[in-house]
Amino acid sequence: MTRLLIVGVITSAALIIAILALIRTRRLQERYAILWLIAASGVVVFGLWTAALEGLADALGIAYPPNALFLLGALFAIGVLLHTSVVITRLSNQTQTLAQRLAMAEERLRELEERVGPDGLDEPGGDEATVEKVLRGAPQMTRGRRRFPRLARSRD
Amino acid sequence: MKLLAIVPAYNEEGAVGDVVREIRHEWPDGEIVVIDDGSGDATSQVAALAGARVVRLPFNLGIGGAVQTGYRIAWDEGFDVAVQIDGDGQHRPDQLPKLIARLTEGPENLVVGTRFVAEEASGFRSSRSRRGGIKILSWLVSRIVGHRVTDTTSGFRAADRLAIELFAAHYPHDYPEVEAIVMAARGGLQVAEVPVSMRARAAGESSITPLRSAYYMVKVLLAIGVLCIGRRPGREGAGA
Numbered sequence: 035m036t037r038l039l040i041v042g043v044i045t046s047a048a049l050i051i052a053i054l055a056l057i058r059t060r061r062l063q064e065r066y067a068i069l070w071l072i073a074a075s076g077v078v079v080f081g082l083w084t085a086a087l088e089g090l091a092d093a094l095g096i097a098y099p100p101n102a103l104f105l106l107g108a109l110f111a112i113g114v115l116l117h118t119s120v121v122i123t124r125l126s127n128q129t130q131t132l133a134q135r136l137a138m139a140e141e142r143l144r145e146l147e148e149r150v151g152p153d154g155l156d157e158p159g160g161d162e163a164t165v166e167k168v169l170r171g172a173p174q175m176t177r178g179r180r181r182f183p184r185l186a187r188s189r190d
Numbered sequence: 191m192k193l194l195a196i197v198p199a200y201n202e203e204g205a206v207g208d209v210v211r212e213i214r215h216e217w218p219d220g221e222i223v224v225i226d227d228g229s230g231d232a233t234s235q236v237a238a239l240a241g242a243r244v245v246r247l248p249f250n251l252g253i254g255g256a257v258q259t260g261y262r263i264a265w266d267e268g269f270d271v272a273v274q275i276d277g278d279g280q281h282r283p284d285q286l287p288k289l290i291a292r293l294t295e296g297p298e299n300l301v302v303g304t305r306f307v308a309e310e311a312s313g314f315r316s317s318r319s320r321r322g323g324i325k326i327l328s329w330l331v332s333r334i335v336g337h338r339v340t341d342t343t344s345g346f347r348a349a350d351r352l353a354i355e356l357f358a359a360h361y362p363h364d365y366p367e368v369e370a371i372v373m374a375a376r377g378g379l380q381v382a383e384v385p386v387s388m389r390a391r392a393a394g395e396s397s398i399t400p401l402r403s404a405y406y407m408v409k410v411l412l413a414i415g416v417l418c419i420g421r422r423p424g425r426e427g428a429g430a
Contacts, residue, residue: 130251130363134259137225137245138266145243182356182377 038100042107043081046074069117073110077103193220193290194269196260198253198345199277200227203236209275210240212283223263224277227256233277253345254366258357261349265358273348281346285386289348292384299353299379302371303386304341319400323407327368330414335375339383342368346386353379362413365406369413376417 053070056062080087080103091102195213199206206224213222224237228250238244245259257274264272273289275281285303293301324343331342345367349357356377362369374381 130255133248133251134255134262137247137259138263141243141245182360 036100039081039084039103042077042100042103046077046081049074050078066117066121069110069114073107073114076110077107080106191271191294192267192269193217194260194264194267194272195220195222195286196257196264196272196274197222197224197237197242197277198227198256198260198274199224199229199233199237200250200253200256201229201231201233202277202279203229203231203233205279206233206277207236207240209277209279209281209283210237210242213275213286214241216283216286221269223260225256225259227251227253237277252364254361254363257345257366258361261354261357261361264349264354269354270351271348272354274345276345280388280390282387282389285346286348288384288386289346292382293348293350296382297380298382299350300371300374300381301348302339302341302344302381302383303346303348303388304339304344304383305386305388319403323403326407327410330411331368331371334372334414334418335381339371339381341383342371346388365410368410369417372414372417 050071053062053067053074057064057067080090084099087103088099091097091099094102094105096102096105195217197206197209197213202209210222210224213220222242224233224242224244226234226237226244226246228247234244234246245263247256247259251259260274261272263269271290271293273286275283275286281303289301289303292298324341327342328340331339353374356374356379357370360373360377362373371381
């Protein structure tokens, strides 16, 4: 085993331990750790099982087997980064929707408070129909994808 | 018919009050909602004093997120028509009847107020590179929509109930005007243009810089490309 491989295996083992520690302290969700664990485990397995690594390098036409290992590592890292971008996109869509709904709810609440008056619900200031209208939920929207099937895009 | 004016405003305390008053003057029966997109100035207070409803976003979402908030309100509260008018004063409320007339009389679901026909009269001017970009987008969007669209970046629009539903569910981010037209066309909606005159900005700073313009073009072209993937020619409107 070359020194390069030893370094790779030790680094990956340290990474696995760090990931497990993050999961244990609830700072990393399992679903986002799985890809990292697979990548790090791959490096450890191939680093120790050199025959498999040499076979793989041969199949890929790579002269120096450890390079096959680092190619795999790079591909895994790209995969994880892409996955992260997808997650960020989903989160920012959800955040935007939350901000919009919050602002709308705050406006309705202000309006409701103005109608009800400062003494609360004991002394309704507005007519009941208005209060009911304010309290009633929004009309149900057909799910976007079915309503506008050619825009099969958004999942927020 | 219930009408809602959606006025997105970000740090427009100098202009938004007059915009609201002009809309009310032009359109006494309509409701006006100002979407304060996380302004740091007195935009919300000025708008409320002028008599508008004010929805205050907790942080800046950008024009797309702000406008979509308006469409969500329009959908939730059962408005039949929603119009978008910028809070910076460049869109003239006295041009509103033209948009609404076209929307209610014609078969279109979305009517865009275009400034180019009336450009000379209003003294509207823009830089050469900006005009070039606008031309490219106009050509592309015209091909997708199926008829000529001259002013794809205009944010002065009127939407019927179907367009309100579409935009409440899906609305583009960052620079949404061009993409929203393509989205509407892809969603099977009909889009029309009506010539209107516009003003130079009443107050505040334009956000356009060369770098942002380049990013704008790349982003919008990418968005249009993605929207058009999987297009089935000859089935335009079949999904709606």
